[in-house]
Amino acid sequence: MENANGLFKEMYGSVGSFLFIVKTAIGSEKRVADEMYARLHGSGSLTALQDDVMSILHPPSMRGYVFVESSALHHVEKLIGRSGGRDPKARRGLNQTPLKNAKTVLPGEAPLQDILPYLEPKAVTSGIEVGCIVEIVTGAFKGEKARVISVAELKEEVSMELYEQPIPMTLNMRGDHVRVVERVGE
Numbered sequence: 001m002e003n004a005n006g007l008f009k010e011m012y013g014s015v016g017s018f019l020f021i022v023k024t025a026i027g028s029e030k031r032v033a034d035e036m037y038a039r040l041h042g043s044g045s046l047t048a049l050q051d052d053v054m055s056i057l058h059p060p061s062m063r064g065y066v067f068v069e070s071s072a073l074h075h076v077e078k079l080i081g082r083s084g085g086r087d088p089k090a091r092r093g094l095n096q097t098p099l100k101n102a103k104t105v106l107p108g109e110a111p112l113q114d115i116l117p118y119l120e121p122k123a124v125t126s127g128i129e130v131g132c133i134v135e136i137v138t139g140a141f142k143g144e145k146a147r148v149i150s151v152a153e154l155k156e157e158v159s160m161e162l163y164e165q166p167i168p169m170t171l172n173m174r175g176d177h178v179r180v181v182e183r184v185g186e
Helices: 002-014 029-041 045-051 073-080 112-119
Strands: 017-026 054-057 067-068 102-105 133-136 145-152 157-162 169-176 178-182
Touching: 017 029, 017 073, 017 133, 029 045, 029 067, 029 073, 029 102, 054 073, 067 073, 073 102, 157 178
Parallel strands: none
Antiparallel strands: 017 067, 017 102, 054 067, 133 145, 133 178, 145 157, 157 169
């Protein structure tokens, strides 16, 4: 824990800020983060919170959650318009409209050490191995299945051979255009 505090001080100095996790509806993380930003930087009453809310981020690998760096929990609750969950009785006098798809702020601060792995970019081709069966999710061959022949990590490209076609065909596609259906060891 001391290592995380040292890293936090190294990154931010003596600024008193904490990371809070806002639970959202799955698939609406970007919308919630954009709406939070709009509430802070618009012309409404929440512009006073700009000094208290330092950053808003949503890692694509973590669905259903948005991270907010703020000086206190009540600033985040005020930003999303909810306190104590979705129950209107528990809103404790918050007079702004609750943010759609933002459910609640999880209690307590999130340690920076636990969040750092989600902030590091992950290669598009990670998890794709030679011999895997993949499904093409975009393009002219959408819905077709193929067997992976090679993976180019630097180019983030996958070479594969369509195997449900009468004529075997080799394709090169970006790693985010395919989805692994069956792994090698299965």
